[in-house]
Amino acid sequence: VSPARINLPYVDELLAKIEAAPDSEFVKAFGMRHVHWGYYTAPASADESTEGLVAAAEALTHRLTFVVGVKNGQRVLDAGCGFGGTVAYLNEHLSNVKLTALNIDGRQLLRARERVTPRLSNRVTFVEGDACSMPFPARAFDVVLAVECIFHFPSRWRFFQEARRVLIPGGHLALSDFVPYGPALPLLAPWVLLHRRAITRVYGWLNDLMPCTVLGYRLLARATGFRLMLDQDITHNTLPTYPTLLRLLRDIGHRDAERATQHVASVSRKGLVRYRILTFEAL
Numbered sequence: 001v002s003p004a005r006i007n008l009p010y011v012d013e014l015l016a017k018i019e020a021a022p023d024s025e026f027v028k029a030f031g032m033r034h035v036h037w038g039y040y041t042a043p044a045s046a047d048e049s050t051e052g053l054v055a056a057a058e059a060l061t062h063r064l065t066f067v068v069g070v071k072n073g074q075r076v077l078d079a080g081c082g083f084g085g086t087v088a089y090l091n092e093h094l095s096n097v098k099l100t101a102l103n104i105d106g107r108q109l110l111r112a113r114e115r116v117t118p119r120l121s122n123r124v125t126f127v128e129g130d131a132c133s134m135p136f137p138a139r140a141f142d143v144v145l146a147v148e149c150i151f152h153f154p155s156r157w158r159f160f161q162e163a164r165r166v167l168i169p170g171g172h173l174a175l176s177d178f179v180p181y182g183p184a185l186p187l188l189a190p191w192v193l194l195h196r197r198a199i200t201r202v203y204g205w206l207n208d209l210m211p212c213t214v215l216g217y218r219l220l221a222r223a224t225g226f227r228l229m230l231d232q233d234i235t236h237n238t239l240p241t242y243p244t245l246l247r248l249l250r251d252i253g254h255r256d257a258e259r260a261t262q263h264v265a266s267v268s269r270k271g272l273v274r275y276r277i278l279t280f281e282a283l
């Protein structure tokens with residue numbers, strides 16, 4: 001994997017903050033467990049607190065793992081595992097599970113290893129590697145998860161092929177992603193051209209100029225041996241993430257990140273890009 005593909009400036013920033021200011025609000029929000037948006041059950045009354053975001057991020061993990069139905073005794077791969085928040089959650093709620101956390105970035109894996117202690121009946125393994133070229137044999141897992149990370153992978157197509165290879169037939173893939181609203185594509189194309197540089201400067205490598213629509217996911221699934229099972233638009237529940245994140249970025253004085261996040265917030269609020277949970281069955 002070329003270094004360009006592990007170019008994730010926000011992760012560098014986060015790791016630097018963990019080192020320099022481990023007790024800061026920014027680290028509390030994104031450096032302890034989940035590195036993803038929150039799912040607010042009552043978005044209208046959500047506040048901008050860090051605690052609220054932390055709870056909402058946990059709720060997003062709960063929702064994604066619940067809808068795909070991860071069960072006791074299963075072998076679960078979390079691709080793009082961040083600091084191990086999703087495997088930590090599964091480890092705390094399930095027994096007799098074999099959890100594998102995969103990340104291309106060894107620095108995050110080091111922290112994940114420190115933060116997740118397998119419960120007695122569970123096994124947790126941390127593996128450094130690329131989600132598009134997985135170091136696992138065929139049919140090694142019952143469930144593959146990819147929480148808010150597929151846009152970083154070298155290719156969605158290759159990730160789906162790899163996920164299909166490592167899943168048993170009847171196994172499930174669940175992911176969350178920023179999905180463009182199909183009819184809005186003509187509006188989004190110029191937006192992407194205009195703001196892509198500002199966004200990638202902060203959020204790093206993104207695999208496609210234009211991310212995958214729901215129809216794109218349906219076709220991708222069909223072409224790689226999956227069936228789309230469930231598609232949930234949870235944009236509304238994730239929107240309170242933006243004011244909270246923007247406050248945290250203002251506090252650390254990261255103007256570039258504030259600007260980039262404003263761009264994403266604006267297309268999300270307008271409904272041009274939706275935050276979706278998608279699950280697929282391996283055929």
Ligand SMILES: C[S@@+](CC[C@H](N)C(=O)[O-])C[C@H]1O[C@@H](n2cnc3c(N)ncnc32)[C@H](O)[C@@H]1O
Pocket residue numbers: 005008011033034035036079080081082083084085086102103104105108129130131132146147148149152153154
């Ligand atoms: C937004 S974070 C999400 C982390 C985690 N899934 C979570 O929800 O807390 C994106 C993650 O994708 C990982 N990543 C990026 N490219 C990858 C690749 N090619 N293979 C595996 N992981 C990758 C990053 O290192 C980062 O941990």
